[in-house]
Amino acid sequence: xxxxxxxxxxxxxxxxxxxxxxxxxxxxxxxxxxxxxxxxxxxxxxxxxxxxxxxxxxxxxxxxxxxxxxxxxxxxxxxxxxxxxxxxxxxxxxxxxxxxxxxxxxxxxxxxxxxxxxxxxxxxxx
Numbered sequence: 001x002x003x004x005x006x007x008x009x010x011x012x013x014x015x016x017x018x019x020x021x022x023x024x025x026x027x028x029x030x031x032x033x034x035x036x037x038x039x040x041x042x043x044x045x046x047x048x049x050x051x052x053x054x055x056x057x058x059x060x061x062x063x064x065x066x067x068x069x070x071x072x073x074x075x076x077x078x079x080x081x082x083x084x085x086x087x088x089x090x091x092x093x094x095x096x097x098x099x100x101x102x103x104x105x106x107x108x109x110x111x112x113x114x115x116x117x118x119x120x121x122x123x124x125x126x
Contacts, residue, residue: 014041017051022063029067037064037072045078053086053095061095065102073103080112089120 009032016024025048029036041051049068052060061083065073076082084106087095096117099106110116 009035010039010041013039013048014051017041017048017055017057017060020057020060022060025060026063026067033067033069034072037068038075045076047075047077049073049075049083050077050081050086053083053090053092056090056092056095058092058095061092062098065098068102070103073099073106074109076109076111080110082106082109082111082117084109084117085111085115085120088117091121 009028013025013028013036015021016028025036036048039047041048046054049061049064049072052064074082077086081089082099084096084099086092087099107117
């Protein structure tokens with residue numbers, strides 16, 4: 001079975017994320033690795049990793065981080081937020097640790113407002 005059924009990678013990827021079909025996600029990663037991790041899945045420009053953090057899906061975040069190239073961890077949404085910004089904002093400490101362990105440089109990524117991930121914690125956004 002092909003991972004992308006209707007020719008729309010973003011739609012199929014988002015559906016697999018929502019219903020928790022890891023097998024489908026993994027198949028899409030094998031067939032289209034860069035496209036999967038760069039695909040924009042919603043109106044905020046969230047990637048698969050950003051969506052997994054937004055959904056607080058720790059198991060999926062861990063699996064994705066294992067498969068993603070380190071340079072793709074810094075992919076941002078339309079606001080310049082990395083997955084670490086989002087994890088920090090909502091208090092997902094374990095996800096933040098997983099992300100930083102894979103790429104410590106994420107700690108120094110600024111979003112479009114010039115804020116580092118730690119600023120979300122310090123501002124009390126969590």
